[in-house]
Amino acid sequence: MYSFVAISVILSFTPAFGKPGPFSLSGSSYTAAVYEHHFILDQKHHAPLSRAEALQHMQKNLDVYEPQAAQAAQQGAQILVFPEYGLNGFNFTRTSISGYLETIPDPEEEHWNPCTDPQRHSNTEVLHTLSCMARRHSLYLVANMGDLFSLL
Template sequence: MSRNLYIYEEQVIAAAKQGAQIIVFPEDGIHGFNFTRETIYPYLEFVPCPQSVKWNPCREPHLFSDTEVLQRLSCMALRSKMFLVANIGAKQPCEYNDPLCPPDGRYQFNTDVVFDASGTLVARYRKQNLNGKKHLVP
């Protein structure tokens, strides 16, 4: 992951030199793919809800734990003065009395995060799979 983040940093610098205002990275670009629920867990981070808390991971790295990747992405956005969108693995503890809570007590998400040009986390999107359910398109 560190190597991939280094490549991201190079791409952000190159994009900034060209005057880009936003850079969007691909799904699974940081941690790769072909993981199981258990093997991906060490690479997951906590991503707070940006509508609930205003947070700049680069400037406030100790506000939340397990956020090293978010910190690096935030600093990239801040240094380049551009919006940055990246995909990471995220985790969220859940209560055992939650009927949807998995047996291991945590939700795991394939999550896109968006940082503004000051490095502040402004959006979080948790990808949802339809799990084989058919949905009608109007």
């Protein structure tokens, strides 16, 4: 049996082997940016989509995110928060959300950088894209996405 949960994923360019990220958690402050946009909804919003169709839809929103991450980094941001539901929209049913869900391993149980090791887990294409975006722009990113996991 599988279940899903919408979670916010915080990605950094910090490799799993412990090099420092763009800002220190022990520092007294950091610069944050928040980006809001009218996300692109799929035309068949309530109909179930294949994984390929869902990825194609989410890529349209990721294409909007990329220049925003570059601009935030150029303006000195260290962390960028993307909008809730910004990748896929909202009001899904349990069936219609399935193509959008990705495997997001528990960072407490596994050290993994999706950008540098994209083949370790299946169904992590969006996580890979966001991780590489964070790495490319030396940012922490916060993005809302659906997680698929086994209850067994």
